[in-house]
Amino acid sequence: MDFRESDEQIMLRQSAAAIATGYGHDWFVRKARADERSDELWTALAKQGFIGVNTPEAYGGGGMGISELAIVCEEMAAAGCPLLLMLVSPAICASIIARHGSDEQRGRWLPPMASGEMKMAFAITEPDAGSNSHRISTTATRDGDGWVLRGTKYYISGVDESRAILVVARTGGDPQSGRGELSLFIVDSEAPGLERSLIPVEIVAPEKQYTLFFDGVRIDADRLVGTEGNGLRQVFVGLNPERIMTAAISNGIGRYALAKASAYANQRSVWGVPVGTYQGL
Template sequence: MDFAVVDEHTELRRAVAEIAADFGGAYYARKAEAREFPTELWQTLGRHGYLGASIPEAYGGGGGGLAELAIVCEESAAQGCPLLLMIVNTAIAAEMITRHGTEEQRSRWLPGLAAGTTRIAFAITEPDAGSNTHRLATTAVADGDGYRLDGQKYYISGVDEADAVLVVARTGTDEHTGEAALSLFVVDTDAPGLVAQPLPVAVALPERQFTLFLDGVRVGRDRLVGTEGAGFRQVFAGLNPERVTGAALAVGIGRYALARASRYVGERTVWGTPVGAHQGVAHPLAQAKIEIELAALMTAKAAWLHDQGQPAGEAANMAKYAAAEAALAALDAAIQAHGGNGVSTEYGLIPLWGLARLLRIAPVSREMILNYVAQHSLGLPRSY
């Protein structure tokens, strides 16, 4: 891994930051409080080609890799506009269709995903499965020239803004392990039998959450992504990009919080002295800065490993863990440094705290990451 910053990445960071800064934290906070998707920012990034940074050029994308997509996620968040849907839309859906889809599927979906004119949500979580993917109960049964899907999905982000949902369903049982054989299907959001019920959450986010009910939803065989029964392997190949882009969002959130706090405590004067001159204020911010930089390094390493085709699971999990912890610490220090203004709507820190707190739980909880590191990095007995 080369630590030198290439000119292309510097320019990418600058360009994305300029676009996101035109909207800014106040724009994001308004959208988050109203539970409205930041359509204007999304479309602008799409028109300039940044939503498709990791999509092949042949399908209208930028032809880059996960490193470039992570930069887009981080820089938009660093301007106060973290885009959660980029994780499911680009890091997961576009990645899986690119890697495992047919030529017809890639031609059908990727150009719109790259341009921002099409969005795909991702549905894997279920109320009774939790982190145990083998317990998924949603089924897809061969039916004539297609499949019939039945089941329920839980905490599915952005369905109301999506044209389709990439659904993970059981298509049988693995004859070697006895566990669920999973498959991936692209399901239109207006498909008969698919009902999206809003799931109220206290966290202020532009992307709304839903419970999905699939009751006899029929799809053609052309909607199967990859190989039937190989969905478990295909899904987990897409989870490293999910963790890395989640980490990048958290790093960006931390950068934004520290920039706001540093400016505030450098200007805010009490008893004739800027409050930032006091170590009780400065040290927590400095510590948070160190932790954000460390998380950024691990995020870059994980993206690089993925793009080089090397095993990236350990680094991706560590990056997501470190970045979520660092973002929360940065926001806590920033809110404290602002005093009462830290919870003021005007300063826009609380909406970002909610998202950072969510990133500590999802897409994989910190406890499951610790389980992974204990087992795979330290060689300890499996605990679950």
């Protein structure tokens, strides 16, 4: 396999880096400490088509792939302003809806996500299950022509910034193995019966983490994504890209740290010479 980037990918990387450099780490930290969000940077990327670079062209995206989205994600982190919701909205949610959503769902949700007009959160982790899909206890039960959700989700990123949430819920189970049959649902962030509680964390970042409580949240039948009971297979269409994006954001943070350390080693002088000239460094 040839891992060399194409000319188009190189240009994408350069363009994304140029946008990120205009904001930088000091801006990122100010936003986080002021309890503000990184909307300006998100919008700037969206205007250039970078937030939806992996979304199909038919729905307003760039029609490229996860490699290109990972390039954008890495360059944000390398400039000191990693955008966590890039791993969630375009990588997880848009990928799943593009592959398994109905025509109506694709037409409704993908264009505003690709344009940066809206974000979508993702809810799979639970207090007693983490992301172990076999132990998910949040349930969705049929009620007339719709569904009712009950349960708790834990450490869900960016719910306050998102118009909707893609929720993984149990809709049945194997009586012999006890493993749940999972399904995916799009739930409005302000749906009646849905409450959220902020989780205090030490990390300094604009994105916030929440516990979600689904207390009889009713959703219409058209909010089921894909096939009932097939959610485990469907969800990996989003989780696999998320793993790649996690690596990209980590690479970017590592590049930022290395660049900062290298600059310091060349600027800090001891006994008249930069510390970077010493053998140990």
